[in-house]
Amino acid sequence: MNLHTFAATSIGANLEPKSIEVEPNGTTDIVIKVTHCGICHSDLHMIDNDWGMSNYPLVPGHEVVGEVVELGSQIKHLKKGQRVGVGWQRSACLQCDDCLNGNENLCDENQSTIGNGYGGFADHLIIDGRFAFALPDGVESKHAGPLMCGGITVYSALRHAGMTSGQRIGVIGIGGLGHMAVKFASQLGNEVVAFTTSADKFDEAASYGASEAVNVKEENAxxxxxxxxxxxxISTVPASIDANAYVNLLASDGTLTFVGVPEKPLEIELFPLLMKRRRIMASPIGGRGIMRDMLKVCDTHGVRPVIEEFAMKDVNTAMKKVRDGSVRYRAVLKN
Ligand SMILES: NC(=O)c1ccc[n+]([C@@H]2O[C@H](COP(=O)([O-])OP(=O)(O)OC[C@H]3O[C@@H](n4cnc5c(N)ncnc54)[C@H](OP(=O)(O)O)[C@@H]3O)[C@@H](O)[C@H]2O)c1
Ligand SMILES: [Zn+2]
Ligand SMILES: [Zn+2]
Known part of the structure; x- marks a missing residue:
């Protein structure tokens, strides 16, 4: 079939309309008619080949929502016409220990929606149906996209760092991922501190549930x-941060978890970790089980991203806003 996409044909390029011929495999693949697609900062990293794993033409878009229009013969849990969401992951081996333990996101053979195929900046997406998720009726399509990567990433990272309720949780970077982290943590009954470089985000962070906001640029902040x-x-910042300063804010047995990747390797002082048995960890997206759990939490606790909508044809305008950090707080493209 012919996918009508918006693709980057070289490193850092603007997106341009491009038809790409590709066929579903007939067994495990499904075809989704894309209605909405969020834009994640990782789309930028991939366009720019920041992680050295991009293939061109690169069709970004891994916060995809749409309607199933074709099903492979082995896909029985979805039906034609159903509304589904797809995130960063397009497939996994489903047979290794990680996959069998429900950690498909940790599988050595995991494949990404935009690095190992063509993503959601298009009219259709072809994907392994086992990595498409039925969406709760209560979650509108325009809101569901950003949950599929940004939402699951912060939810899974916080859960694996031990988030329950009644805790005190810090969120560094109030962007696409960060504003959802504030919402998840506060809606689940935690006290939240927002750490931001943008003082003009204080009021919004408070309205999402943060009880304190800290301007990290201020001296003695x-x-x-x-x-x-x-x-x-949790750090959602795509740049270096003063990790040692944050470690010192942790309680005994506290955890600093990274989902945004700093530009440079961390230099960590060990004693502040050791003396209080603190931990540092990092976390990629989330497996299929926790994705379903997150969608339920969003449905029942009313967690929704704050979005700015753009027509798919205006993808470069939206991308520019993501690049300069002016989107409040997630851009969503609409077909
Ligand atoms: N681990 C995973 O599986 C996973 C999944 C998805 C995304 N990510 C990564 O998470 C990071 C955040 O993604 P996002 O979509 O939330 O990005 P975003 O919407 O651009 O937000 C990033 C936020 O970080 C803060 N920031 C501080 N210094 C910055 C700098 N030098 N450049 C840019 N932002 C800076 C800003 O918040 P303030 O104004 O509040 O300071 C900004 O709003 C990216 O690196 C992305 O690749 C990881
Ligand atoms: Zn993403
Ligand atoms: Zn596996």
Missing amino acids: FEKLQRKPLDII
């Missing part, structure tokens, strides 16, 4: 926090 330690801090 962390001083007043030191007496009220945080159980978990």
Whole structure:
């Protein structure tokens, strides 16, 4: 079939309309008619080949929502006409220990929606049907896209860092991922501190549930926090941060978890970790089980991303806003 996509044909290029001929495999693949697609900062990293794993033409888009229009013979849990969402992952081996333990996102053979195929900036997406998720009726399509990568990434990272309720949780970077982390943590009954480089985000962070906001650019910004330690801090920033300063804000047994990847390797002082048995970890997206759990939590607790909508044809305008950090808080393309 002919996919009508918006593709980058070289590193860092603007997206241009491109027809691509590709066929579903007839067994495990499904075809989705794309209605909406969120834009994640990882789409930018991939267009720019920041991680050295991009193939061109590259069709970005891994927060995809649409309607199933064709099903492979082995896909029985979905039906034609059903509304589904797809995230970063397009497939996995489904037979290794990680896959069998429900951690398909950790599988050595996991494939990405935009690195190992063509993504959702298109009229149709072809994907392994086992990595398409039925969406709760209560979650509108325009909101579902950003949950499929941004949402699951912060939800899974926070859960695996031990988030329950009644804790004190810090969120570094109030962008696409960060604003959803504030919402998940606060809706699930935690006290949230937002760490931002943008003082003009204070009020919005408060409206998403943060009880305190810290302008990290201010001198001595962390001083007043030191007496009220945080159980978990999540960094969603795609740049280097002062990790040692954040470690010192953690309670004993507290965890600093990374989902945004700093540009440079971390230089960590060990004693502040050791003396309080603190941990540092990092977390990629989420497996299929926790994805279903997250969608349920969004449905029952009303967690929704704050979005700016753009027509698919205006993808470069939207991309520019993602690049300059002016989107509040997730751009969503609409066909
Ligand atoms: N681990 C995973 O599986 C996974 C999944 C999805 C995305 N990611 C990664 O997570 C990161 C965040 O993605 P996103 O879509 O949330 O990005 P985003 O919407 O651009 O938000 C990033 C936020 O980080 C803060 N920031 C501080 N310094 C920055 C700098 N030098 N450049 C850009 N932002 C800066 C800004 O918040 P303030 O204004 O509040 O400071 C900004 O809004 C990206 O690196 C992305 O690739 C990881
Ligand atoms: Zn993403
Ligand atoms: Zn596997």
